Amino acid sequence: MKKLYRFRRTGLIGSPFKILILNIIAWIIGILWITPFIGIFMTSIRPFREVVLYGWWSLSPFTFTLKNYIDALFNPMFSLGRGLLNSFIIAIPSTLIPITIAALTAYGFARFSLPIKKYLFATILFLMAVPQQMTIIPIFFLLKDLHLLNTYLGLILVHSSWGIPWITFFLRNYFSLLPAELEEAARVDGASDFQVFRIVVLPLAIPGLISAAVLQFAWVWNDFFFALMLIFDPNKMVVTQMLPRLKGQYQVDWGLLSSGSIIAMLAPLLIYGFFNKYYMRGFRGWAMKR
Amino acid sequence: MAKGVRIENIWKIFPPKVVALKNINVEIKPGEFFVILGPSGSGKTTLLRIIAGLEVPTRGRVSIGDKVVVDADKGMFIEPRDRNIGMVFQNWALYPHMSAYDNIAFPLKLKKLPKEEINKRVKEVAEALGIADLLNRKPGHMSGGQQQRVAVARALVKQPDVLLLDEPFSNLDARIRVTAREFVKEIQKKLGITTILVTHDQADAFAVGDRVMVLRNGEVQQMGIPEELYDQPVNVFIANFIGDPPMNIFKLPTTHELLKKIGVDDEIINKHKEVYIGIRPDEAIALEPKEEGHLKGTVIIIEYVGSRKYAKIDLGNGLSIRALLECRADNGDTVSIRLVKVHVFSETGERITTIRF
Numbered sequence: 235m236k237k238l239y240r241f242r243r244t245g246l247i248g249s250p251f252k253i254l255i256l257n258i259i260a261w262i263i264g265i266l267w268i269t270p271f272i273g274i275f276m277t278s279i280r281p282f283r284e285v286v287l288y289g290w291w292s293l294s295p296f297t298f299t300l301k302n303y304i305d306a307l308f309n310p311m312f313s314l315g316r317g318l319l320n321s322f323i324i325a326i327p328s329t330l331i332p333i334t335i336a337a338l339t340a341y342g343f344a345r346f347s348l349p350i351k352k353y354l355f356a357t358i359l360f361l362m363a364v365p366q367q368m369t370i371i372p373i374f375f376l377l378k379d380l381h382l383l384n385t386y387l388g389l390i391l392v393h394s395s396w397g398i399p400w401i402t403f404f405l406r407n408y409f410s411l412l413p414a415e416l417e418e419a420a421r422v423d424g425a426s427d428f429q430v431f432r433i434v435v436l437p438l439a440i441p442g443l444i445s446a447a448v449l450q451f452a453w454v455w456n457d458f459f460f461a462l463m464l465i466f467d468p469n470k471m472v473v474t475q476m477l478p479r480l481k482g483q484y485q486v487d488w489g490l491l492s493s494g495s496i497i498a499m500l501a502p503l504l505i506y507g508f509f510n511k512y513y514m515r516g517f518r519g520w521a522m523k524r
Numbered sequence: 525m526a527k528g529v530r531i532e533n534i535w536k537i538f539p540p541k542v543v544a545l546k547n548i549n550v551e552i553k554p555g556e557f558f559v560i561l562g563p564s565g566s567g568k569t570t571l572l573r574i575i576a577g578l579e580v581p582t583r584g585r586v587s588i589g590d591k592v593v594v595d596a597d598k599g600m601f602i603e604p605r606d607r608n609i610g611m612v613f614q615n616w617a618l619y620p621h622m623s624a625y626d627n628i629a630f631p632l633k634l635k636k637l638p639k640e641e642i643n644k645r646v647k648e649v650a651e652a653l654g655i656a657d658l659l660n661r662k663p664g665h666m667s668g669g670q671q672q673r674v675a676v677a678r679a680l681v682k683q684p685d686v687l688l689l690d691e692p693f694s695n696l697d698a699r700i701r702v703t704a705r706e707f708v709k710e711i712q713k714k715l716g717i718t719t720i721l722v723t724h725d726q727a728d729a730f731a732v733g734d735r736v737m738v739l740r741n742g743e744v745q746q747m748g749i750p751e752e753l754y755d756q757p758v759n760v761f762i763a764n765f766i767g768d769p770p771m772n773i774f775k776l777p778t779t780h781e782l783l784k785k786i787g788v789d790d791e792i793i794n795k796h797k798e799v800y801i802g803i804r805p806d807e808a809i810a811l812e813p814k815e816e817g818h819l820k821g822t823v824i825i826i827e828y829v830g831s832r833k834y835a836k837i838d839l840g841n842g843l844s845i846r847a848l849l850e851c852r853a854d855n856g857d858t859v860s861i862r863l864v865k866v867h868v869f870s871e872t873g874e875r876i877t878t879i880r881f
Binding site: 421 | 578605609610613615617619630634
């Protein structure tokens with residue numbers, strides 16, 4: 235396992251010239267990616283007047299202020315804090331539920347034989363291509379009939395079922411890369427199918443599970459569309475719904491809006507940072523054949 | 525306690541039509557060390573996996589002791605976990621997230637034995653295999669030989685009826701391999717446990733096996749004690765496959781003068797158009813030219829193999845033979861070759877006779 239990885243690495247790195255080119259490309263992408271973020275950040279920590287007059291990129295004059303953040307968090311009309319709390323209430327179960335269900339489904343697809351397995355899997359992949367907008371009307375009526383409109387549970391269920399297919403797909407590939415011999419050894423050692431899954435497969439798949447969880451959490455956190463359609467009580471609104479309300483009625487208060495965006499961004503960012511090691515391992519494991 | 529294994533009419537066909545095993549019948553005695561030997565693709569691992577229950581045969585029956593564990597014709601199948609077998613996989617398949625102790629304890633934990641009992645048995649088996657000081661380590665921090673011992677310990681700790689070993693030595697380097705073989709053989713004899721080992725390496729097979737079965741393309745070629753396979757190969761394949769350095773095999777028309785020199789019966793010569801002649805390098809001795817011998821030739825190459833010397837000798841007519849060199853000779857010298865034993869095979873490869881001198 236280790237050997238293979240090392241081999242791949244030397245293949246990638248090769249000559250100094252190649253390193254230079256790769257570095258240049260990486261830096262260009264990195265700068266393009268981070269510039270808007272820097273813009274928002276600069277806007278959020280300066281008085282609005284300064285940004286409008288000189289642009290966020292000019293450094294003189296530069297006045298540092300946290301006023302935007304304080305205003306955004308403690309806005310008497312639209313509480314961003316409440317929005318953050320609601321987002322956590324939605325995002326945490328909407329991550330754990332689909333991961334649990336999809337892990338079981340994915341293991342089934344990866345290791346067990348079923349007469350129509352191929353077609354079933356193809357159907358899942360096919361239906362993943364259906365856009366949200368196409369499903370929202372039936373989902374809306376379904377939740378209405380279940381009396382789950384405008385409830386946390388309703389949105390959690392929708393996000394969970396939206397997450398299950400892609401996580402299944404992701405984890406199936408991850409599981410099928412795990413060495414089958416370990417599972418066979420466990421079966422010979424006396425484990426039942428479920429014990430094999432719980433004691434041997436799951437611990438080995440932790441990087442994959444974390445990768446999937448981080449992506450799903452970020453997706454649910456960043457979702458605006460489902461929340462917009464299914465939650466209308468201001469007390470239950472998630473942070474992405476609160477943000478546009480910070481815009482103001484007659485003029486756009488960019489300072490307030492950008493500080494709100496930074497606050498909303500913080501949770502997924504921290505999660506990426508915290509699980510970065512596993513997250514990368516999950517994808518590396520994905521990219522290489524073992 | 526040790527139980528025998530009976531394999532009856534086992535067929536394995538992988539759809540659409542790869543026939544991995546053709547009608548295998550073996551009776552493995554309790555306490556026997558049985559080796560399944562064959563080149564890659566011969567179906568040997570498939571057979572082991574069928575015994576373990578990791579693969580289901582297309583036809584046939586396997587019993588361990590008196591208990592039938594799989595009967596394809598009756599659609600009966602017992603899960604691997606209920607067969608009470610221990611298995612060591614080719615790459616040892618240790619659980620990488622568990623310490624050596626947890627790896628070995630795993631089968632006992634699944635049986636829900638009490639903690640003290642588990643502890644006692646793990647310590648016992650670790651002691652016996654000389655890995656007691658490794659128990660806290662994870663597999664990633666062990667050498668190949670140590671990992672193998674842990675894998676064997678895990679297989680033995682639940683006191684299985686049968687121990688299955690799938691190429692257990694192939695991931696070890698040459699030096700450790702010899703000690704590993706001895707160690708496995710010793711443990712097996714000490715515990716008296718019925719053991720089935722699969723290998724592609726004849727040295728492994730002969731080092732440990734009480735009895736060896738040779739498979740080729742899913743068919744049993746020959747089964748017997750190692751000496752039998754070496755001395756009385758039933759066909760050209762076995763003759764060629766077994767023995768190191770490999771046997772000299774010549775495909776000759778029966779009119780060839782070599783046949784008269786080594787005294788093949790007229791009956792055989794009249795009956796066949798072509799035959800294979802097989803002579804082991806160790807059973808063809810190259811001597812000084814003045815000594816009496818069956819053949820004469822010129823030395824082309826001399827090879828040193830440990831304490832012995834083998835010479836490749838040109839016999840004329842485009843034939844050359846590898847023989848044990850027991851005289852002083854250099855390249856280009858003439859030697860006389862005394863034969864000890866010659867095997868004669870028919871054109872289809874079956875053995876007709878063995879001539880001893």
